Amino acid sequence: MNDHDNIREHVLKLMKQKENIENEIRELSSLLSKNGVGMNDPLVDEEGFPVNSIDIYQVRHARHRIICLQNDHKNIMAQIENGLHDYYSIFSDNDVHESPMNTSSCHTDVIHVVPFARVTLVSEESPSKDAGIQANDEIVEFGSVNSTNFKDITDIALVVQHSEGNQISVKLKRGDHFRTVVLVPKKWSGKGLLGCNIVAL
Known part of the structure; x- marks a missing residue:
């Protein structure tokens, strides 16, 4: 396996990790929604008592986990961007057209043409x-x-x-x-x- 393939495999693994992180964040955010709160809503009433409709332990755990996952996501995104830069930096202009990586290049060639x-x-x-x-x-x-x-x-x-x-x-x-x-x-x-x-x- 050459350098191109090694970098490609590394980036694809990072993209899979990114997808898994985003899926878990969605699941945890859904859990918060079911409790009727977001990341910063108070878990106690005006008198300082826990709100009965909220599973405080579950919400606190979910919030902490989301913060950790968001940090992981930020790091993964940076690694992906760096990996893509490395991947395309070793292609010549002609090689870019034959690149198997499904993403954009550092060149002006349009690789993705389908809007989402x-x-x-x-x-x-x-x-x-x-x-x-x-x-x-x-x-x-x-x-x-x-x-x-x-x-x-x-x-x-x-x-x-x-x-x-x-x-x-x-x-x-x-x-x-x-x-x-x-x-x-x-x-x-x-x-x-x-x-x-x-x-x-």
Whole structure:
């Protein structure tokens, strides 16, 4: 097995770990929802007594586990990005077309062409507006997320959550053309870190 294959196998294993982490986070988040709380809601009433409708032990365990998993997810995402960079850095321009890796390259060649989400709204003076994203743009890649590993909008939310203040490469399909923009999730005068609304296709 050559270096290309070794790196490819490593990245694919990381992607599988990422998928497992995201699945567990969804399950734990569902458990919190069943208890009627989120990550920061109080577990006691105004007088300091435990709320009867909440399984406090279960909720505290789930919250702690989610925090640990979110840290793991952030580390995995960084490893995947580094692995992909290493993978494509050893390809020549011609080799990229024959690459077996199902993700984007560091070159301008479009490898993924199937959109998985659409931007329905972009707010003025938002990070998305600054990046050049427009309403009706279709998303082909959002960081490491693409049509081959996208499950739901949670995937994008996790990338955004762990990339605040950092650059995310976003590949868009606008009409018949593709373009890649650099998006930096950050706090701004509006809600959220992006300032746009994204829906799954």
